[in-house]
Amino acid sequence: MPLKLIPLIPLLPLLAALWIAIGYAFGGNRGEVGERQTSHLALFASGMSLLIILAVDVMALVDGTAPGQLLVGEWLAVGSFVLNISFTLDTLGLAMTTLVALIAFLTLRFSVNYMHREAGFQRFFMVMSLFSGAMLLIVSAGNAALMFIGWELAGVSSYLLIAYLFDRPTATASATRAFITNRVGDAAFILALFLTITWFGGVEWPDLLQGVTRLDGLGAGLLAGAFLIAALAKSAQFPFAPWIGRALEGPTPSSAIFYGSLMVHAGVYLLLRLAPLLEQVPALSPLIIIIGLLSTLYGWLGAQVQSDVKSSLIFATTAQVGLMFITIGLGWYEVAALHLMAHASWRALQFLSAPSILVQSEKPPRAVAAWLRRQRWLYHASLQRFWLDDVSDALLLRPTESLAREVEHFDSAVVNRVVGHVQSHSEIGTGRGVAGRAMEWLAIRLEWLEENLILRSGGEGLIGLISRIGSQAQAIEKLLERPRYLWLMIMATLVVII
Amino acid sequence: MTEHTFPYISLMLLSLPLAAILIWLLDVRLARWVALGAALLDLALAVAMVVAFDSSVGEFQFVESAVWIPTLNIHYQMGVDGISLLFLPLTTLLFLGVVVISWNSVRTMPRLYFILLLLLETATLGIFTALDTMAFFLFWELSLIPSFFLISLWGVGPNRRFAASKYIMQMLIGGVPLLFGFLLLAFNHADGGLVFDYLRLLSEPLGQEPQGVVFLLLLLGFAVKTALFPLHTWLPTVAMEGPLGLTAILLGIKLGVYGLIRFAIPLAPEAAQQFHWLLAGLGVIALLYGALMALVQTNLRRMLAFSSMSHVGLVVLGLASFNIEGIQGALFALLNFTVISGGLVLLTAMLHQRIGTNEVITLGGVATTMPLLAALFFLFALASMGIPGTNGFIAEFLLIIATLKSHTGAGLAALFALILGAGYLLAHYRRVFYGVARSQAILAAQDIRGRELLLIAVLAVIVLVTGLYPSVILDTTRSAAELWLNGRNMP
Numbered sequence: 001m002p003l004k005l006i007p008l009i010p011l012l013p014l015l016a017a018l019w020i021a022i023g024y025a026f027g028g029n030r031g032e033v034g035e036r037q038t039s040h041l042a043l044f045a046s047g048m049s050l051l052i053i054l055a056v057d058v059m060a061l062v063d064g065t066a067p068g069q070l071l072v073g074e075w076l077a078v079g080s081f082v083l084n085i086s087f088t089l090d091t092l093g094l095a096m097t098t099l100v101a102l103i104a105f106l107t108l109r110f111s112v113n114y115m116h117r118e119a120g121f122q123r124f125f126m127v128m129s130l131f132s133g134a135m136l137l138i139v140s141a142g143n144a145a146l147m148f149i150g151w152e153l154a155g156v157s158s159y160l161l162i163a164y165l166f167d168r169p170t171a172t173a174s175a176t177r178a179f180i181t182n183r184v185g186d187a188a189f190i191l192a193l194f195l196t197i198t199w200f201g202g203v204e205w206p207d208l209l210q211g212v213t214r215l216d217g218l219g220a221g222l223l224a225g226a227f228l229i230a231a232l233a234k235s236a237q238f239p240f241a242p243w244i245g246r247a248l249e250g251p252t253p254s255s256a257i258f259y260g261s262l263m264v265h266a267g268v269y270l271l272l273r274l275a276p277l278l279e280q281v282p283a284l285s286p287l288i289i290i291i292g293l294l295s296t297l298y299g300w301l302g303a304q305v306q307s308d309v310k311s312s313l314i315f316a317t318t319a320q321v322g323l324m325f326i327t328i329g330l331g332w333y334e335v336a337a338l339h340l341m342a343h344a345s346w347r348a349l350q351f352l353s354a355p356s357i358l359v360q361s362e363k364p365p366r367a368v369a370a371w372l373r374r375q376r377w378l379y380h381a382s383l384q385r386f387w388l389d390d391v392s393d394a395l396l397l398r399p400t401e402s403l404a405r406e407v408e409h410f411d412s413a414v415v416n417r418v419v420g421h422v423q424s425h426s427e428i429g430t431g432r433g434v435a436g437r438a439m440e441w442l443a444i445r446l447e448w449l450e451e452n453l454i455l456r457s458g459g460e461g462l463i464g465l466i467s468r469i470g471s472q473a474q475a476i477e478k479l480l481e482r483p484r485y486l487w488l489m490i491m492a493t494l495v496v497i498i
Numbered sequence: 499m500t501e502h503t504f505p506y507i508s509l510m511l512l513s514l515p516l517a518a519i520l521i522w523l524l525d526v527r528l529a530r531w532v533a534l535g536a537a538l539l540d541l542a543l544a545v546a547m548v549v550a551f552d553s554s555v556g557e558f559q560f561v562e563s564a565v566w567i568p569t570l571n572i573h574y575q576m577g578v579d580g581i582s583l584l585f586l587p588l589t590t591l592l593f594l595g596v597v598v599i600s601w602n603s604v605r606t607m608p609r610l611y612f613i614l615l616l617l618l619e620t621a622t623l624g625i626f627t628a629l630d631t632m633a634f635f636l637f638w639e640l641s642l643i644p645s646f647f648l649i650s651l652w653g654v655g656p657n658r659r660f661a662a663s664k665y666i667m668q669m670l671i672g673g674v675p676l677l678f679g680f681l682l683l684a685f686n687h688a689d690g691g692l693v694f695d696y697l698r699l700l701s702e703p704l705g706q707e708p709q710g711v712v713f714l715l716l717l718l719g720f721a722v723k724t725a726l727f728p729l730h731t732w733l734p735t736v737a738m739e740g741p742l743g744l745t746a747i748l749l750g751i752k753l754g755v756y757g758l759i760r761f762a763i764p765l766a767p768e769a770a771q772q773f774h775w776l777l778a779g780l781g782v783i784a785l786l787y788g789a790l791m792a793l794v795q796t797n798l799r800r801m802l803a804f805s806s807m808s809h810v811g812l813v814v815l816g817l818a819s820f821n822i823e824g825i826q827g828a829l830f831a832l833l834n835f836t837v838i839s840g841g842l843v844l845l846t847a848m849l850h851q852r853i854g855t856n857e858v859i860t861l862g863g864v865a866t867t868m869p870l871l872a873a874l875f876f877l878f879a880l881a882s883m884g885i886p887g888t889n890g891f892i893a894e895f896l897l898i899i900a901t902l903k904s905h906t907g908a909g910l911a912a913l914f915a916l917i918l919g920a921g922y923l924l925a926h927y928r929r930v931f932y933g934v935a936r937s938q939a940i941l942a943a944q945d946i947r948g949r950e951l952l953l954i955a956v957l958a959v960i961v962l963v964t965g966l967y968p969s970v971i972l973d974t975t976r977s978a979a980e981l982w983l984n985g986r987n988m989p
Binding site for chain 1: 793880909914933
């Protein structure tokens, strides 16, 4: 019986998210009145998921074996390519799903009180439900494509959680950055899915894992490499590490939990799932170990210099996940799995208690260790988070942006002139007489100025200057409005006249 | 082919001009109600067609045929197959949406506006259903007249007249190779006589030699409408200057690619296979060019125009793969555009009606006063990025898989464009919707509600339902797509 209900495990939270969204759109659950209804729905969905997975657990314990692969039905079929809805609840999947369902439920319960009377209560519970549904889908999915769906939905909901306080520019910038970093991993995941489909004809985990034994070294290396990039981006490992350090803009510790203690482990889980594939490519192990090592060092040194509790926790998380990657590289998959579970639970507890610790403890934060302070360069590098953001800006972001600008210039200066039909003069209006002509000339120049300088600068450059000048002028005017200055002005004018 | 079917198509095509005449005769205040009624009637007819359609057959259904110009052997021959069927309900829905957003915003000459809109809908539906190359061409050119007047009279930009003439000039120039292509096809038919009948052209294909010329002529003609590089310059201009309703139609309904699928490729199948590199090349250039251009735009509509160019590039790339994932993905994507790009432009139009501008610099903090508009825009942006759960994901996934299979390098470029896509959409989203409200107009604006909310909610439901249950679309297009791919002559 519980086996039939397994699809509901990820589905219920997703439905709850949808229902909250619909309710909000049509005004059913807005305001403080709607809080109770919203939180009850989210908790009910999450609780039911937990109950179902616990029932499956009990059944597995009684039977002595995990249910394994379960096929629910066909989702889409194009040509020879078929995508199924299926679930893999082997020992690993079962344990992970239980863990995720439990932490998701507890966090939601915690948030009910924490978020009380916050603006955006409904939005928060909608996104949290979406997130828990996506996470449950990642860990219970029976094939790579279904896991990818959860993978991307988790990315979207983390974007929404980071940008929760959307009037803060840093929050929204961090959210965008996190999502685009994750998107790089997603592109690699799609490549891996393509390779899987081409080589094995399907994406079911058992097909994939049995198929890999037939692959040659290069093929297996390519496949494992693509999956590895996806895992690194999701788990915030070197060189994708910085996004998670900026991701703490979310409203509560409970949203931090989701990427600090659940989503960050998705990459590790993916690699654990792919253990037979990794064994096929021994050449990849040193690479995984080195990446893990670098991430551990990054996280550990970064944590030393953080001054707030949430940031040091998130850097510690990166370090711990780095250790998991090292153990995976060494081939100790059970150790990595145990480490994952222990770390996820422990970190969840830490994140939830962090605000209370902040409020209740009177001790100032611990100073940076003495040995680190002596190493000036290392200290500086840790403070700057090893310039990973700046490096990716310089190597990827800025070249793309300048390329885009050049394309834009090419478009208006060459393509439009050759292919279109260029406007001979602007249709602002035609003036007559000297004054009219002068006005027209001025208007055209000003339009050029607006198009090329003001609009393209995106508002930060010239507009900023203008608004500064404006505010200063306003300050001067305020001064002038005071009577004594007015008197002074009048007297000065009189003096000048006389 | 059934013998005697209910004339759905003629009824659709006739009801709109009749409604236009009615608008002319009746009082100004009734104009929008008549337009709404006609749009609803056509939507109902289109839905009825979908229900009555037998998707297990790849052949044309609801075929109506009558001799039109006997001396030239031109027929009024209409019909739909799995490829064109679903465009009808989505097109009629989008036109309904345009009527809804024009409800209060068109103040000058509303009668003429709605008449032109209905005529444009007639021409568009005619393009999707014509099974005679000359009838198709007539509808194709007919669509230009209402577009011209809509842009030049109701455009929102200061250069609307220029935009209208630019659009018309480029479209007319694009029409020339189309006409020559169709004439070549007609003259070179095995019969010796003039053949414009699409079904006969299809079943008795052209000899090897003229195919190349015909394909290149048709490709050139359709490339203008598709806005492939370097023939795309009209698209951002019209998006900036034209009325927002027309922008929604131009970005949502991709007639150019439909022309490629319906005429250019099946009527010159061998040549199309030979020139797969050309299609793929044009596709990948449009894909990257559009994505890069979208990254640096300063206006929401212009960004959407380039984003649409980029997405269409991916569709052309998928077509060039000539495999079942490619054609199924391409059809899925084209149907999606109607809802996704159409929805995004309709939301942009609602924003424009409230704030009076779409310049990014004057916007910001829209989410504070218009949470629903912001949330729905985000949903459609997600669909445009191809996030699972939305219909965009299915199309994009199939297209990328197809492309990686046939043109691996181009497929990798498509993966890169995937990252760019998230970049330009989220960067613009951040600047427009997040942050602190920049102006009094934003602070005073009201969120969408009533008929606007209903309209967008319907589109959102389509995005989610076809995203979660893609078989609705894939099963309808499957037989026709397989027939398209394998040709009618091969067993």
